[in-house]
Amino acid sequence: MHPWRLLSIPLLVGLSVGLPVFWAYPDDLSFWRAVGIVLGWAGSGLLLASLLLMLREVRLASWLGGIERMTGWHHWTGLAGYLLVLLHPLALAAAAWTESPPLAWQLLSPVAQNWPVWVGWAALLFLMGGLSTTFASRLRYPLWRWLHGLLGIGVLVGFVHVLLLGIDAGAVFAILAALLMLVWRLIRVDAGVGAKPYVVRSVRRVAEAMVEITLAPLVRGMPAEAGQFVLVAFFRGPRFRGCGEYHPFTISAIDEDQQFRIGVKALGDCTRRMQALEPGVEARVQGPFGNFLLERPAKPQLWVAGGIGITPFLACLRNARVEHATRLLYLYRSEADAAFRDELETLAATHTGFSLEARATGDAIPDLAAILPGADELTGHECYLCGPPGLLDAVGHVLQSRGVPAAQIHCERFDFR
Ligand SMILES: Cc1cc2nc3c(=O)[nH]c(=O)nc-3n(C[C@H](O)[C@H](O)[C@H](O)COP(=O)(O)OP(=O)(O)OC[C@H]3O[C@@H](n4cnc5c(N)ncnc54)[C@H](O)[C@@H]3O)c2cc1C
Incomplete structure (x- = not known):
C-alpha cells in the first residue's frame, strides 16, 4: 500500500x-x-x-x-x-x-x-x-x-x-x-441515494446454492475492474421481490459496456432470496471498492479460496491477469458446492504457470496442515486468501508458522461487521 x-x-x-x-x-x-x-x-x-x-x-x-x-x-x-x-x-x-x-x-x-x-x-x-x-x-x-x-x-x-x-x-x-x-x-x-440503477440481464445456476447474475447499467455504468467489490441491492421484477438491502459482492467478470457479473451464495435471508432472481429485476449498485488482487508484486503466488471466496480469483483468471507462477487451492464443503470448477479446470489447462487444486473438505474444519504447501514450497511466495473469516485466520496461522511473513499474506474477508 x-x-x-x-x-x-x-x-x-x-x-x-x-x-x-x-x-x-x-x-x-x-x-x-x-x-x-x-x-x-x-x-x-x-x-x-x-x-x-x-x-x-x-x-x-x-x-x-x-x-x-x-x-x-x-x-x-x-x-x-x-x-x-x-x-x-x-x-x-x-x-x-x-x-x-x-x-x-x-x-x-x-x-x-x-x-x-x-x-x-x-x-x-x-x-x-x-x-x-x-x-x-x-x-x-x-x-x-x-x-x-x-x-x-x-x-x-x-x-x-x-x-x-x-x-x-x-x-x-x-x-x-x-x-x-x-x-x-x-x-x-x-438508502442508496448515491447508487446507480442497473437491471438483471441473466441468472445462471453455478452450484446447488449459488447463482451467477449478470447486471447491465441503465445509465452510464461504473468504471470498475473485475475482482473489486460493489454494494448491490435488488428490488422488484415480474415475479421477484428483493430485500432491497445493500450487500457486498465481488465482480466476477466485467465487459467493455460495463455490464458485470456477480456470483451469489445463499448464506442468509437476503442471499437465499436472490437465488430466485430473474431477468428484468431492478437493482442499484454502489462502488466499486477494494483492490485485493489488483496490485500484486512480481512474485510466485499461492491463492487460497474458501467456498464463494473463489470469486476474486475467478475474476482475475477470466481477465487473463496471471503473470507469475500461481497455485490456487480451492476448498469447498461438498461436490455440490464446487461452483465454477469446470471453468477453473479449463483455465488451468490453458494458462501457463497456473495450477489448480480443488478439494471437498466436508463440514468439519479441514486439516490445513496437511492441505497447505510445506515451508520450502512457500519461500518467496505472496499469499492471497479469500473467504469466510474463520478459514482465513486458520490458513494465515499455518502459513505464518511455516515462515511466511504477515506482510506477504493478503486477505479479503467476506464479512465486515
Ligand atoms: C468484500 C466482500 C465481498 C463479498 N463478495 C461476495 C461474493 O462475491 N459472493 C457472495 O455470495 N458473497 C460475497 N460476500 C458475502 C456477502 O456479502 C454476504 O453473504 C451477504 O451480505 C449475506 O447477506 P444475507 O442477508 O443473505 O445474510 P445475513 O444472515 O444477513 O448475513 C450473513 C453474514 O454476511 C455478512 N453480511 C451481511 N450483510 C452484510 C453487509 N451489508 N455488509 C457486510 N457483510 C454483511 C455478515 O457477516 C453476516 O453475518 C462478500 C462480502 C464482502 C465483505
Whole structure:
C-alpha cells in the first residue's frame, strides 16, 4: 500500500484527538480536573473519527486504504473513544476526591445530579449498547446492525451533554459533524441515494446454492475492474421481490459496456432470496471498492479460496491477469458446492504457470496442515486468501508458522461487521 494511504487513518485519528484537546486544553485547573476534561475531548474526537470511518464512499475508501481497513479502525476508534469517555467522569471524581470524598461520590451518583449529567450517563449507556455488538458476531446481521446504530445515538447524546454544560461552540460543531456523518451514512449508503440503477440481464445456476447474475447499467455504468467489490441491492421484477438491502459482492467478470457479473451464495435471508432472481429485476449498485488482487508484486503466488471466496480469483483468471507462477487451492464443503470448477479446470489447462487444486473438505474444519504447501514450497511466495473469516485466520496461522511473513499474506474477508 502507498505510504500516504498507510498513514492516512493514523493522521486522521491524530487530528481528531489533537484538535479538540488543543482547543479545550484547560490552563488553570487542578491536575485531575484537567485530565478529566482532556479525556472527555480526546474520547469525543475518537468517536467522531469512528463515525467518519463508517462512510462507504468510493473516493474516501480509496484515500484511506479500503473499506476493510476503515472498518477495522472504525471499531478500534469507537472502542478507545468509549473507554476514554468512560474514564472522563472517574477523573472528575478523582479531582473532587482531593476536596472531599462525599463530593466525589456526589459527582458519580446519578441521584444527586442534574440534567446535563444525566444526559452524559445516558450517552454512556447508548455507547455501551452499541459497542457490545462488536463482540456479538453471532447475532443476526439485521438485528446486529440496528443495535450497532445505538453508537451513533450515544455520540449525539454525548454532545448534547456538552451543550447542556454550556460549552456551546465545541458542542454545536461536534453535533453538526456527527449529524452530517450519520445522515450521510443513512441516506447515501443505507438508502442508496448515491447508487446507480442497473437491471438483471441473466441468472445462471453455478452450484446447488449459488447463482451467477449478470447486471447491465441503465445509465452510464461504473468504471470498475473485475475482482473489486460493489454494494448491490435488488428490488422488484415480474415475479421477484428483493430485500432491497445493500450487500457486498465481488465482480466476477466485467465487459467493455460495463455490464458485470456477480456470483451469489445463499448464506442468509437476503442471499437465499436472490437465488430466485430473474431477468428484468431492478437493482442499484454502489462502488466499486477494494483492490485485493489488483496490485500484486512480481512474485510466485499461492491463492487460497474458501467456498464463494473463489470469486476474486475467478475474476482475475477470466481477465487473463496471471503473470507469475500461481497455485490456487480451492476448498469447498461438498461436490455440490464446487461452483465454477469446470471453468477453473479449463483455465488451468490453458494458462501457463497456473495450477489448480480443488478439494471437498466436508463440514468439519479441514486439516490445513496437511492441505497447505510445506515451508520450502512457500519461500518467496505472496499469499492471497479469500473467504469466510474463520478459514482465513486458520490458513494465515499455518502459513505464518511455516515462515511466511504477515506482510506477504493478503486477505479479503467476506464479512465486515
Ligand atoms: C468484500 C466482500 C465481498 C463479498 N463478495 C461476495 C461474493 O462475491 N459472493 C457472495 O455470495 N458473497 C460475497 N460476500 C458475502 C456477502 O456479502 C454476504 O453473504 C451477504 O451480505 C449475506 O447477506 P444475507 O442477508 O443473505 O445474510 P445475513 O444472515 O444477513 O448475513 C450473513 C453474514 O454476511 C455478512 N453480511 C451481511 N450483510 C452484510 C453487509 N451489508 N455488509 C457486510 N457483510 C454483511 C455478515 O457477516 C453476516 O453475518 C462478500 C462480502 C464482502 C465483505
